[in-house]
Amino acid sequence: MQTTSPIPHRRVKPLPWHVRPAALAWRRECALAGLLLALLLGALFGPSVAQPSHYHDFADQRSWGWLPHAMDVISNLPFALWGMVGMWAMLRAMRVRAVSGAAAAMAALFFGGLWVTTAVSAAYHLQPDDAGLVWDRAGMVVAFAGLLGLAVMQTVSTRAGLALAAAVLALGPLSVHVWSLTGNVLPWAVLQFGGMALILACAFMRPTLVRALPVRWGLLIAIYALAKLLELGDHAVFEWTGHIVSGHSLKHVVASFAAWPVVSALLAARKIKAESRAISTSTREQASRSAKARRTTTEMRGQA
Numbered sequence: 001m002q003t004t005s006p007i008p009h010r011r012v013k014p015l016p017w018h019v020r021p022a023a024l025a026w027r028r029e030c031a032l033a034g035l036l037l038a039l040l041l042g043a044l045f046g047p048s049v050a051q052p053s054h055y056h057d058f059a060d061q062r063s064w065g066w067l068p069h070a071m072d073v074i075s076n077l078p079f080a081l082w083g084m085v086g087m088w089a090m091l092r093a094m095r096v097r098a099v100s101g102a103a104a105a106m107a108a109l110f111f112g113g114l115w116v117t118t119a120v121s122a123a124y125h126l127q128p129d130d131a132g133l134v135w136d137r138a139g140m141v142v143a144f145a146g147l148l149g150l151a152v153m154q155t156v157s158t159r160a161g162l163a164l165a166a167a168v169l170a171l172g173p174l175s176v177h178v179w180s181l182t183g184n185v186l187p188w189a190v191l192q193f194g195g196m197a198l199i200l201a202c203a204f205m206r207p208t209l210v211r212a213l214p215v216r217w218g219l220l221i222a223i224y225a226l227a228k229l230l231e232l233g234d235h236a237v238f239e240w241t242g243h244i245v246s247g248h249s250l251k252h253v254v255a256s257f258a259a260w261p262v263v264s265a266l267l268a269a270r271k272i273k274a275e276s277r278a279i280s281t282s283t284r285e286q287a288s289r290s291a292k293a294r295r296t297t298t299e300m301r302g303q304a
Contacts, residue, residue, distance in 0.1 A: 025157040025208050032156055032164070035198070043175065043190040051185045056128035059238035060246035072125040075249040078256035080118040086111035086259050089266040098273035099266065102158050103213060106150035106165060107262060113143025114259060121252070134180050137188060141172030147220075148195050150262070154212040155205040168195070196224060213265040220261045227255035 064070035090107045093099045099107070120139030124132035145168035153161025168191070175187035203217035230237060230251040237247030 025160075028156040028205075028208070029160050032152065032160055032198075036164075036167070039190050039194040043187040046186050046190070048182070048184040049186040049189065050183055051179070056130075056133075058125075058128065058246065058248050059235040060243075060249060068127065069125050071245060071249040072252070073122045075252035076118045076122045076125070078253050079114045079121070082256045082259035082263070083111045083114035083118070086114070086263050086266075089263045089270075093266045093270040093273075096270055096273045098269040099213060100158070102162060103150060103153060106146050106153060106161060107266065108146070109165065110143050110146030110150060110262065111259065113140070113146055114256070116142045130180065134176055137176045137179075138173045141168060141176075141191075144172065144192075144195060145169045147258075147262075148198065150213070150215070151199045151202040151217060154207050154215065155202045157208060196221065213262075214268050215265040216261045220258050223254060223258045223260070227251045227258075230254060 058069065058072055060069065060071045062070060067073060086107065090099070090104055090111065094104050116139040120135045124136040126132075145165045148168055149161040149165030151161075152164050172191055175191050178187050179185050199217055200221050203221060228251075230247040232247070234247035234251075237245070237250060
């Protein structure tokens with residue numbers, strides 16, 4: 001009797017240890033810890049940097065009736081609008097479970113921070129001074145913590161993102177407090193520009209999460225860079241536009257669009273999840289119809 005040889009099974013080699021998800025996350029966590037330690041040491045032991053004496057001398061000093069510095073105040077409204085759009089997109093994504101709970105928490109922190117930024121920045125520009133700037137910068141920390149936490153969560157690990165967001169929420173106001181007491185703005189600068197450098201690095205890293213949000217971090221950095229250029233060119237833009245709008249007012253509008261990549265990522269994740277569910281439902285229905293047809297055919301043959 002002829003026997004059939006067993007079907008050979010192809011042996012699948014395991015991934016090298018250094019590219020396995022757990023090992024990759026651990027290596028990135030170690031690199032992140034080293035980077036944060038370097039930034040912390042730079043903020044603590046770097047040279048003292050004074051804030052420019054003309055920092056509060058904004059180009060557009062016009063008032064609209066009872067509202068002083070009207071354009072710089074009103075131009076903060078887009079932050080609130082993007083915060084509302086972001087919360088709407090996040091809730092839609094959560095409804096179909098397109099994002100994890102941790103990612104949703106970081107997104108909520110970011111969008112909620114935009115609402116806080118609207119309030120504190122508008123209040124500061126009513127009467128620009130150091131006391132108001134303390135609240136302005138402290139309010140920005142909330143959105144910054146959510147954004148950094150989300151970026152690190154997608155490219156390093158969930159626990160690293162949560163830990164970083166908590167650290168920023170604690171150290172951000174502390175850096176502002178140090179500046180208010182000593183006049184040294186270096187800790188705040190390290191937090192702000194070091195965080196943006198970290199997000200830029202995340203733009204070139206492969207996500208470690210299976211359900212990572214497709215946030216275009218490079219686009220977000222480009223928006224931030226344009227906003228900083230407008231801020232630096234406050235008076236020049238005011239002259240170029242014939243005193244219609246200043247660079248600082250435009251900076252608020254442009255900076256608010258940093259929410260755009262996050263909102264579009266949430267909507268894209270929801271669309272992908274909804275399409276996946278629709279395909280799964282269609283496949284199940286087709287399989288059910290096929291099974292029913294086979295049962296009917298079998299019954300007809302039995303009766304025959």
